[in-house]
Amino acid sequence: MSTPQDTPPMGRHHAPESPTAAGPRAGNGTGTALVRLINAGKRYGAVIALQDITMEVSAGEVTCVLGDNGAGKSTLIKIIAGLHQPSSGVYEVDGEPVSFNSPREALDHGIATVYQDLAVVPLMPVWRNFFLGNEIKKGPRIDIPAMKTMCKDELLAMGIDLRDVDQPIGTLSGGERQCVAISRAVHFGAKVLILDEPTAALGVKQSGVVLKYIIQARERGLGVVFITHNPHHAYPVGDRFLLLNRGTSIGYFEKSQITRDELTGLMAGGAELEQLSHELEGAGGAAAEIGAVLGEEVAELGIADRPAPAAAPATESDAR
Amino acid sequence: MAQTAQAPVAPPPRADERLGRKSPVARMLARPEAGAIAGAIVIYIFFFIIAPPFRNASSFSSVLYVTSTYGLMATPVALLMIGGEFDLSAGVAVTSSALTASLFMYEFTTVAWVGVLVALAVSLFIGFLNGWIVIKTGIPSFLVTLGTFFMLQGLNIALTQTITNQVSSPDISTLQGFSSSRVVFSGSFTVGGVNIRTSVLYWIVFVIIATWILLRTHIGNWIFAVGGHAPSARAVGVPVGRMKIGLFMAVGFMAWFTGMHTLFLFNTIQAGQGIGNEFVYIIAAVVGGCLLTGGYGSAVGAGIGALIFGMVNQGIVYAGWNPDWFQFFVGLLLLGAILLNTYIRRRAEAAI
Ligand SMILES: Nc1ncnc2c1ncn2[C@@H]1O[C@H](COP(=O)(O)OP(=O)(O)OP(=O)(O)O)[C@@H](O)[C@H]1O
Numbered sequence: 001m002s003t004p005q006d007t008p009p010m011g012r013h014h015a016p017e018s019p020t021a022a023g024p025r026a027g028n029g030t031g032t033a034l035v036r037l038i039n040a041g042k043r044y045g046a047v048i049a050l051q052d053i054t055m056e057v058s059a060g061e062v063t064c065v066l067g068d069n070g071a072g073k074s075t076l077i078k079i080i081a082g083l084h085q086p087s088s089g090v091y092e093v094d095g096e097p098v099s100f101n102s103p104r105e106a107l108d109h110g111i112a113t114v115y116q117d118l119a120v121v122p123l124m125p126v127w128r129n130f131f132l133g134n135e136i137k138k139g140p141r142i143d144i145p146a147m148k149t150m151c152k153d154e155l156l157a158m159g160i161d162l163r164d165v166d167q168p169i170g171t172l173s174g175g176e177r178q179c180v181a182i183s184r185a186v187h188f189g190a191k192v193l194i195l196d197e198p199t200a201a202l203g204v205k206q207s208g209v210v211l212k213y214i215i216q217a218r219e220r221g222l223g224v225v226f227i228t229h230n231p232h233h234a235y236p237v238g239d240r241f242l243l244l245n246r247g248t249s250i251g252y253f254e255k256s257q258i259t260r261d262e263l264t265g266l267m268a269g270g271a272e273l274e275q276l277s278h279e280l281e282g283a284g285g286a287a288a289e290i291g292a293v294l295g296e297e298v299a300e301l302g303i304a305d306r307p308a309p310a311a312a313p314a315t316e317s318d319a320r
Numbered sequence: 321m322a323q324t325a326q327a328p329v330a331p332p333p334r335a336d337e338r339l340g341r342k343s344p345v346a347r348m349l350a351r352p353e354a355g356a357i358a359g360a361i362v363i364y365i366f367f368f369i370i371a372p373p374f375r376n377a378s379s380f381s382s383v384l385y386v387t388s389t390y391g392l393m394a395t396p397v398a399l400l401m402i403g404g405e406f407d408l409s410a411g412v413a414v415t416s417s418a419l420t421a422s423l424f425m426y427e428f429t430t431v432a433w434v435g436v437l438v439a440l441a442v443s444l445f446i447g448f449l450n451g452w453i454v455i456k457t458g459i460p461s462f463l464v465t466l467g468t469f470f471m472l473q474g475l476n477i478a479l480t481q482t483i484t485n486q487v488s489s490p491d492i493s494t495l496q497g498f499s500s501s502r503v504v505f506s507g508s509f510t511v512g513g514v515n516i517r518t519s520v521l522y523w524i525v526f527v528i529i530a531t532w533i534l535l536r537t538h539i540g541n542w543i544f545a546v547g548g549h550a551p552s553a554r555a556v557g558v559p560v561g562r563m564k565i566g567l568f569m570a571v572g573f574m575a576w577f578t579g580m581h582t583l584f585l586f587n588t589i590q591a592g593q594g595i596g597n598e599f600v601y602i603i604a605a606v607v608g609g610c611l612l613t614g615g616y617g618s619a620v621g622a623g624i625g626a627l628i629f630g631m632v633n634q635g636i637v638y639a640g641w642n643p644d645w646f647q648f649f650v651g652l653l654l655l656g657a658i659l660l661n662t663y664i665r666r667r668a669e670a671a672i
C-alpha cells in the first residue's frame with residue numbers, strides 16, 4: 001500500500017509540455033506508435049470539451065481512457081475515429097500527421113471504432129451486419145454461403161458460439177452484440193481498435209467475456225483504446241492509463257507506475273470523494289452511514305489529503 | 321473433388337442444441353410477406369364464392385392488369401420504405417411524367433420517343449430533388465414529399481390548362497413513333513384465348529429484379545441498413561445519402577414507366593388524375609409486410625399487396641356492387657393487414 005502523498009512519478013500533472021515528456025514509450029521500444037495525439041484539444045463552439053491531451057497506442061498494447069461522465073472520453077475517441085478533427089494539437093498515425101474528414105478515412109488507415117451504440121442494424125441478421133459495408137461479392141451478387149460460414153467461423157475464433165447467424169442481431173444479448181461488433185472490426189483488418197465503454201451496460205460475467213476479447217485482440221497484435229469509467233475493468237487489461245477529468249488529463253501512466261487502488265483513487269478524485277462523504281454524513285440517517293463507508297474507503301485507498309489511519313471514526317464524530 | 325479441396329476446414333454442419341427445430345411452416349411465417357399471402361388467399365376465396373364471373377380466366381387477366389398498374393409503382397415505393405423513407409408525390413408524379421411526355425411531343429411536334437426521353441429526365445430529376453432535399457435538410461420525407469405532391473399536382477393542372485386550354489393533354493396518336501411506343505409500353509398478347517397486357521409481365525420482371533437486388537446484392541444489404549439504422553450504416557461506410565437519393569430516383573423511374581404505359585394506352589391524360597394513388601402504393605407495401613419505420617419488408621410482399629388491391633378492385637365489379645365500396649375495402653384491408661402482420665411478426669419473433 002502506498003502512502004497518501006506517494007503519487008506515481010509522472011503523477012497528477014496536466015498534459016505534459018512536450019510530446020515525449022510522457023515517456024511511456026521507454027517500455028516497448030518499437031519506435032513509432034500506431035496512433036498518437038499531441039496536445040490535442042477540441043472545442044464545440046464555446047464549450048471546451050477537451051484540452052491538451054497527449055496519448056499514444058502501440059501495436060499489442062491496450063491504452064485505457066478513464067474518466068467520469070462528461071470527462072471528454074467520447075470526444076477523444078471521436079477525434080481518433082475521424083468523426084471530428086482536433087481544434088488544436090496534432091494527430092499522428094504511424095508517425096505521420098493526419099487530418100481525417102470521415103470515419104471511412106480512419107478505417108482506411110486501419111482505425112476501427114466500436115461505438116457505444118455498436119453501429120449495428122438490429123433487424124438485420126448477424127451475418128449481414130457482420131459484412132455490412134464490406135460484403136463479399138461474387139460477380140454482381142453477394143456470396144451468401146461464404147459470408148455465413150466466415151461469420152460463424154470468425155465468431156467461433158473469438159470464442160463466440162452463436163446459435164444461428166441468421167437471427168436478427170437485435171435478438172442477441174448485449175454482451176454477444178458487443179463481441180460481434182469487436183470481432184467484425186478485428187476481421188476487417190483493424191490495426192487499432194477503439195472501444196467506447198464496451199462494458200458499461202453489461203453484467204459482471206458478460207463484462208468478463210468482453211475483457212477477454214480485448215486481451216485476445218491485443219494478443220493478435222492490435223493496438224486497443226479502451227474507454228471506460230470502471231478502473232476494475234481497465235486495470236487488468238490495460239498497459240497505459242489516461243485519466244480525464246473535465247476535459248483535461250489528470251494523469252497518464254504505464255501500468256508499472258500505478259497500482260489499481262491508486263487508479264481507483266484518482267478516478268474517484270480523492271478530495272471530491274471525501275467532500276461527498278462529509279455531505280452525506282451531514283444529511284443523517286441512511287445517507288450518513290453511506291458517508292461513513294465512503295470515508296473509510298477514501299482512507300483505505302490512501303487518497304485522502306489528510307492522515308489516513310483512524311479516519312473513519314474521526315469523520316463520524318466530526319460530523320455530529 | 322475440387323470443392324473439398326477448396327474448403328478443407330469447413331466443419332460439418334451440425335445442429336445447435338439451443339436451436340429448436342423450425343418447421344417449414346414456421347419458416348414461411350417468419351417471412352415479411354406471410355401476412356399478405358394469407359390475406360390474398362382469403363380474398364380470392366371470398367370473391368370466388370360470391371362473384372361467379374370472378375372465376376373466369378379472362379377476369380383473372382383483368383385482375384392481373386389492374387394489379388400491375390398498382391404493382392409497378394408499389395415495387396420501388398416498397399424499396400424506398402425499406403430504406404426508411406416515404407414518397408407522397410408518387411401518385412401525381414406518374415401523371416406529371418405522362419403530361420410532360422405528351423405535351424412536349426405535341427407542342428414541339430417531335431417523334432414520340434423524344435417526349436418519352438424528356439419525361440424520363442424530368443421524372444428522374446423529381447426523384448433526385450425529393451431525395452436531395454430530404455438528405456440535405458434532414459426534414460422527414462413525409463413532409464418534403466407532401467410539399468412536392470402539392471407542387472406537382474398544381475403544376476399538372478395549371479400548366480396543362482395554360483398550354484392547351486383544357487384539363488387534359490391532346491391526343492398524341494397521330495404522332496410519329498406513337499405505334500412503336502405503344503408496342504413497348506402498352507402492348508398486349510393472347511394466350512389460350514385470354515388477352516394479357518405486357519404491363520403484367522413488366523410488373524413481374526420488376527418484382528423479380530427488386531427482390532434479387534434486395535436479397536442478393538450489396539445494394540440490397542445497404543437498403544435494409546439505411547432504413548434500419550442510418551447512423552450505423554454510415555459508421556461502417558455505407559453512403560447513406562446516395563442510397564436514399566437513388567431510391568427516390570427509382571420511384572421517379574417507375575413513375576415514368578407507369579406514366580408512359582398509361583399515356584400510350586389512352587393517347588391522352590387527365591391533368592388531375594393520380595391523386596390518392598400514392599396511398600394505394602404505400603398501403604400495398606405495408607400490406608406486403610414493409611414496416612412504416614423502415615428496415616424491414618419485401619418486394620414480393622408489395623406485389624402481393626398490389627394483387628390484393630387488384631382482386632378487390634375487380635371483385636367488387638364482378639360481384640355487381642357499387643364501385644364506391646372500393647375505398648371502404650381499401651381502408652379495411654389496411655387495418656386487417658396491419659393487425660395480421662403484427663400478429664404474425666410477434667409469433668415469428670417469439671419463435672426466434
Ligand atoms: N456536440 C457537442 N456540442 C457541445 N458540447 C458537447 C458536444 N459533445 C460533447 N459535448 C460536451 O463535451 C463534454 C465531454 O463530452 P463527452 O461525450 O466526450 O463525455 P464522456 O466522457 O464520453 O461522457 P460519458 O461517460 O457520459 O459518455 C461534455 O461536457 C459535453 O456536454
Ligand SMILES: [Mg+2]
Nearest residue numbers: 073074075196
Ligand atoms: Mg461517452
